[in-house]
Amino acid sequence: MTVAGLPSDGLVAVVKQDCPTCVLVEPVLAELAAAAGLTVVSQDDPGFPASVEKVVDDTDLELSYRLGIETVPTLLQFSAGDEVRRTQGWLRPAWEELAGVDGLGAQLPEHKPGCGSRTLDPGVAEELLVRHGGPALRSRRVEVAELEDEADALFDRGWTDGLPVVAPTEARVLRMLGGTSRAPDEVVAVIPPDLVEATVEKIAVNAVLAGCRPEYLPVVLAAVEAACTDEFCAHGLLATTWDAGPAILVNGPVAKAIGMNSGINVLGQGNRANATIGRALQLVIRNLGGGRPGGVDRATHGNPGKYTFCFAEDEDGSPWEPLSVSRGVAPGTSAVTLFAAEGPRGLADQTSRTPESLAGSLAAGLRSVAHPSMPMAFDATLLVGPEHGRVFGDAGWSRQRLAAELDELMAYDPDEINADALSGQITGRTPKFRQGGLLIAHAGGRAGMFSAVIGGWVGGSKGSQSVTREVRP
Amino acid sequence: MTTRTVLDPTGEHTPAGKAALPRKDSLAGVTVGLLDISKARGDVFLDRLAELLSDRGIAVRRYAKPTFARPAPVDLRYEISTTCDVVIEALAD
Numbered sequence: 001m002t003v004a005g006l007p008s009d010g011l012v013a014v015v016k017q018d019c020p021t022c023v024l025v026e027p028v029l030a031e032l033a034a035a036a037g038l039t040v041v042s043q044d045d046p047g048f049p050a051s052v053e054k055v056v057d058d059t060d061l062e063l064s065y066r067l068g069i070e071t072v073p074t075l076l077q078f079s080a081g082d083e084v085r086r087t088q089g090w091l092r093p094a095w096e097e098l099a100g101v102d103g104l105g106a107q108l109p110e111h112k113p114g115c116g117s118r119t120l121d122p123g124v125a126e127e128l129l130v131r132h133g134g135p136a137l138r139s140r141r142v143e144v145a146e147l148e149d150e151a152d153a154l155f156d157r158g159w160t161d162g163l164p165v166v167a168p169t170e171a172r173v174l175r176m177l178g179g180t181s182r183a184p185d186e187v188v189a190v191i192p193p194d195l196v197e198a199t200v201e202k203i204a205v206n207a208v209l210a211g212c213r214p215e216y217l218p219v220v221l222a223a224v225e226a227a228c229t230d231e232f233c234a235h236g237l238l239a240t241t242w243d244a245g246p247a248i249l250v251n252g253p254v255a256k257a258i259g260m261n262s263g264i265n266v267l268g269q270g271n272r273a274n275a276t277i278g279r280a281l282q283l284v285i286r287n288l289g290g291g292r293p294g295g296v297d298r299a300t301h302g303n304p305g306k307y308t309f310c311f312a313e314d315e316d317g318s319p320w321e322p323l324s325v326s327r328g329v330a331p332g333t334s335a336v337t338l339f340a341a342e343g344p345r346g347l348a349d350q351t352s353r354t355p356e357s358l359a360g361s362l363a364a365g366l367r368s369v370a371h372p373s374m375p376m377a378f379d380a381t382l383l384v385g386p387e388h389g390r391v392f393g394d395a396g397w398s399r400q401r402l403a404a405e406l407d408e409l410m411a412y413d414p415d416e417i418n419a420d421a422l423s424g425q426i427t428g429r430t431p432k433f434r435q436g437g438l439l440i441a442h443a444g445g446r447a448g449m450f451s452a453v454i455g456g457w458v459g460g461s462k463g464s465q466s467v468t469r470e471v472r473p
Numbered sequence: 474m475t476t477r478t479v480l481d482p483t484g485e486h487t488p489a490g491k492a493a494l495p496r497k498d499s500l501a502g503v504t505v506g507l508l509d510i511s512k513a514r515g516d517v518f519l520d521r522l523a524e525l526l527s528d529r530g531i532a533v534r535r536y537a538k539p540t541f542a543r544p545a546p547v548d549l550r551y552e553i554s555t556t557c558d559v560v561i562e563a564l565a566d
Contacts, residue, residue, distance in 0.1 A: 137480060139481050139485075140481040140485050141478050142481050159483070169479055170480060194484055194486060205480045205481070205482040235544055240542065288484050462539075462540040462543075
């Protein structure tokens, strides 16, 4: 296919005056233009090179963008409209071979690297993407007036969680969409409470708002998918007066690839991927689903995790297989696990040296979920810190073994139970959690004999069940 | 400074403008639905309301959601909307 504005056969050089290498090779450009019909394309100054009679003006960078120029000078050879070869920077043998001319630039050094193409300048690349590339975006365009402060304008439209957001410009959304191979118009999920179909594009818009980088998008998409399953019941979790919200645990290679935190301060601030992926899910529910505090969200207290609650499991330091593998995902496959989560509460046990003793401490902490005297109420997640995990690992306790031991330790005798709904019905020992109602994961800094109890919400088919989904590119 | 364009992150559902029906002046001749959302002791409250309404000769129909944690099933919502003029829902416990 012939590139508009260029000959279908012959040599093309893309240059800019602001590049010392391009200036250096000017005599070569002049020689090739005269002898071999070279077409010179200038990115910044159509008067450069002065020694070449006819220079193609590419100050709007369209040609450079379409040719995918990354470095100037780039010398390209075309045949029948197709690019055959290209070389970047100045390298005499490469230019000679490509041009089929010997003895080029005899006064020049053998080699000099080129400079960055203007198409890759910050800001410029985004503009070019909007102007020339990328799929057509279908979202409604909203104008932010000249005198509006951008942060205030986005807040005033109700699009934020209270913290400032990144303006979802077309360029940023297109760049975000570059993070997935899924089509922008693919429907990922139906978002409660308004039951709005969420396309990849709409989720990308919210990921931009949240501050995500494009490479986080596949994780956000998987999280949205998982949250909007019937099992997870995001509607109920949003609507309940209870304080829990959705939390995202990430397993597999994607966690490291995008730089997620699974170590020190794992549930705290400071990591962009952790912070913005969880926030993106919340913004999708807010903006697309229409789920807002005081509207369908009726939480009595809420919790800080409703801004964002996302982290990676520490797989390298774990005594156990990744949580996703325990839940049926193939090893080495990235996955998200969504679970209902209140604020985490630390559990300190610095004296136990046996798994039995430590499990006793953890069981006592877990019993406080929902109410210390109430069994079979809410689900929970136990986040075992590395120094606690080591005790179980050294003793050879698997995740399943720990879960079974905790189950036994947490179980209630009838006289310990104080729950209206169960009074009179209980005769034997009653488990604290329903079958599958306790998730056990491993994360945190290497120092501190602590674990964290994260209470959940009503579990099972009457509430929210944790859901695991693979992360697709 | 120029005008900036951003993409709408919402579902773009302009408010459908669904206004609530006007409040009834009287319960005479209407059918009242009593919806139990399955919260503890909601039935106690609704039982008493049913008594009081029936004593006044008002038709009462009883409904219950399977669980308070989830929205009412579509069929249940449809049935209530087509058979009742007024609904009283027992929300809290």
